[in-house]
Amino acid sequence: MEKDNGNKLRLTFDPNTIEHLGVRMYSTLPPVLAELIANAYDADAEHVWLNLNDEGNEKEIIIEDDGIGMSFDEINDKFLRIGRARRSIESETTQKRRKIIGKKGLGKLSFFGVAHEIEIITKKNREENAFSMFWEDIKKEDKEYNPKIIKKDYICSADDHGTKITLRKIQRESDFSADNLANSISKLFIIDLNFKIIIQHNSEEPITVGNEIKYIRLEKEVEWKIPDDCKFETTYEKRDQVVGRLIATKKPISPKTNIRGITLFSRKKLVNNPEYFSDSTSSHFFSYLTGWLEVDFIDDLEDDVITTNRQSLNWGHPEIQNLRIYLQNLIRWLEQDWRKKRGEIRENKLSEATGVNIPEWFSKLPDDIREKIEPIIETIVKDSELPEETNQKVVKDLHKIIPEYPYYHWRHLHSALQKVVFDYYKNEDFYTAVFEGAKRYINELKRKSGESITDRDLIENVFSLKDPKLLVTKKYKKLDGNSFDEGTITNIKEGHRMLALAMWQAFRCPISHEEVCDLRDSGLFTENDCLDALSLLSHLYRRLENSES
Template identity: 30%
Template sequence: MATEAARLQIQFHGRVIEHLGIDMYQSPVAAIAELVSNAWDADATEVDISLPINIRSGSEILISDNGDGMTLTQCQDRYLKVGYNRRADQGAEKTLSGRPVMGRKGIGKFAGFGIANLVDVETVSKETGERTVFRLDVERLTGSAAGYADSTPMEVEVLDYSGPNEQAKSQHGTRIRLQQLTIKKTPNSDQFRVSMARRFLLMERAEDFTVSVDGTAIAEEGSSERIEFDYPSDYDEKQKPAGIKIEDGWGVEALPTGEEIRWRFVFYKEPIQEEDLAGISVFSHHKLSQRPFTFNLSGGIGGQHAINYLSGRVQADYIDDQEKDLISTERQRINWGSEQALPLLKWGQERTKSLLRIWQGRRAEAKVSAMNLRMSPFSTRLGKLEPYEAKIVKRALTAVARVPALSDSQFDDLANAILGAWEGGRLKELINELSNSAELDAEELVGILAKSRVMTALHAAEHVRSQLNLINGLEERIKAKQLENAVRDYIAQNPWMVSPEWETFRVEKGLSNLMEEISKETLDKEDAWKARVDLVLSSGDQLLVLEFMRPGKTADWDHVYRFERYIESLRDVVDVRRSEFRSVTGLMVADKLERPAGFARKLDRLRRDGMDATDWAGLLAKAKSQWQDYFDILYARAPEDGRMQALATTRSSESNPEGAESSDS
């Protein structure tokens, strides 16, 4: 038969395609999964999926299989017959090779229209060697090109046809080309493989069926290292449900109605982020029937937080064997209100609730065990505590370890904070409260930490107050003209008073000879620098140089240029020597600063380059302002606390004592 004589027709209302093709399958994985199912039912052993490198005009997706293919007559009677039910029409629950048939509704073949406007089908029959190529155009089928489609049979465009051919039988199979793609985002091959694998149980049940994406077989991601508990394998003997059998890591059980199911649930170490992995999926005949869910469980169950870590699969073939179809068209939901599905739902609820409780206990045990291992580095510190104190701290850590909402890293942070607080003599009452909590949930922990936040803020506020008092002490030294070693030593002990950011800085003595050499070249020739007090501080890879001009001297343009040259010279030497210091900054302090035209702009440019020049009044005013800002932040954490209010009142009276003149007077 010539191509011209080969005719195919399709007969249905145009809206069928819109509802069953476009509306139901708008994700590439969902659409192509239906075509993979068809390949399974055609007894294919290999399916190859080719994704586009990018989405642009002319991009296409190709799905090829080596299944039985179709004759021209089968293309008409099976493929182009909407709602063709192989099980009902042929009375076949299994394929010729003995596989359970996946397809049932006879509409999955139109899933490609969910992501493409053109579908080309090329098929070679294993039975006759016939080769048929035809095209389905969504615009023609839905009537958008030529009015609304009616029920009159519509001619399908046959692109090519060749009759029976004995030699062509070996080339059997079907190739579907999806063109004029409507998806906006290019599918990622790696993620596509994982998502496709999660829609089938083929990896565990079918050794003679391989699906590849861009040349690589689909498989579940290698996530074994992410899994903490695997059930039923990880059941203790006393925890095993009655009548369960374990085969290859899967549990085999019979429902009260006699139907057999298989299942495997795992708990991950961290909360699951992937939507198609979080929860329990139900499969029938290897194919997804119910997207991940938790058997419609609501709140108020023990260990509920564990749901965020739970993933699992249930194989319930009987769901797809019922006379009435219980699975939604797009294979996402089961009709759980049906009499046949209800026993599975109740089983799932009980099994899930049981495992959530088991997880909570096992998780706590694991955390306590890990805690004991992590406690070993603290042994020296714990040994310095009185025995009863060490016992309290350990009990507090155990209580925190039992809170399932905490990740391991969060637990580590809290454990260190608790031990550090006890050593510092802080929060002992709260730590005692923690140690006496046999069962502590996330809400109770938050309440205790809220109290801890107040206590920590109060402690920090008291620290800020003492810092401000020290700044006042420095002001007194300056008023007494102690601008030599006393001031240098005072700042060396309290570098934070120059700026709160410098609280970690300490005196650096390793560069004293170098500093002296450079300063003689750049500073000592100037009379204003003689008998100066200099101080070099360091923190990590940062070097901070403070230069104090002689008492009574006013800094002018020349002094600023000389100081700039000094810092730049030091930076050059540090760079050449490749020392541990990567940042060199400087601060020059004088009794007064000149204010000629352009001088302020010069100082601004220096500050941006890590060099500053100021007078004593400006230096201390800035330090006070920064510490006061810090106090205000701490106060905002506990404004209702009477102790914090008392500190604020004290600060206010010290800043403006009664009878003191204002700065404007």
């Protein structure tokens, strides 16, 4: 772009350049507006307003910022100059110490991808300038086009500054959606706190675009702050210059969201679409991973490694190859850490919802049973995509089928007996469990009957057929209120007395008088015998609990 006696605006161009870098490369709205938003950021704007109007016959988009604006000469020398190597002739930072996003001076062509009429009003240093450009007229010209000047150096207030761009003759049939556009724009920028992007559709409530909009519908499960949360060894020199936030979701991310994978940004703007930096796309983890990383150092490289449309990096460049290797290692570590943390979160949630302490449950299962059940539960905890309610039901049902100490039906022993023998039972010391359980039974029998005698004499006296101190059948009646047959009652009384004596004589006394190793090794008194004895003791405890004087 050159000045012509200071009164004309001139765009010098190759028509194919605008066709390829404008109309074809920018065919959808979000990347076009992203270029204009980037211009506002580089102009030190604190706000940029995007107004989408489609209520009338003609659609219209207005992009307005409160940046520093442009003078007439700057419009000529900077804005209308195609392919200007901006960073080589200007400072790398703005007055507000922002790193310049714009690099090649090609972004201004973007609006021709969606609109055929452009009007620009800009104010700076008390001067207002305005001009318009028409795509149909540009196509008729040969290498030079003079935009239509609307205002030149009009006097305005010192408080007025910034640029307003109006796009007309929009090449789009569908209605605008502020929500959809806000979501798309949030994927293209990391938005500073001191830079507001505000979108309004007609007279609807304005939307302020934030970094979280793109993730708002995701249910996050694990998050990492990079590089602080990285716990793997690496020799990559720029490790600490790769900064951002990564997320693993609770459920797989829909491919339609276009946020699966890690997005790379430089100077707050997207430079590489979300991906996994690997030739493989088969990892189960990939469908849960999203987030962003800032790699600002790539803009400081001598070579330009960002493609013109800022959708990808030049992965063949040596520096970018090193970055890729680091990102591959990072993702491998993330997957391992995710599986560990996800398992812990799910296990805790399952335990809380089901009342089953999974680690404790496993610790109380015999080895051969645990080896079979553990892989099933781990699959539910770590990899199941079934609804939570289904997973919880499976764990509950398995726990019912295979409770702690499953071989010995611990859950059916009388609660009073469980309290006495718990430690011995857990340690599989069943002989001591029987011995201590029988002793406690005798003590409870003395307490409830009020008798001072002990051992066999106590049992015979308390459950005497002629003058019993405790009756184990007294409280029971048939459902119709009638008493049981006297013969039945007598059989139970006498049988119960014999069972109690048998417990004392056949189990408690041998264990008391003989060494356990001799009883066990000879087979005279096996561990299974002990377990049968505990079941008998449990029955005696229940009878005692329900007995009456």
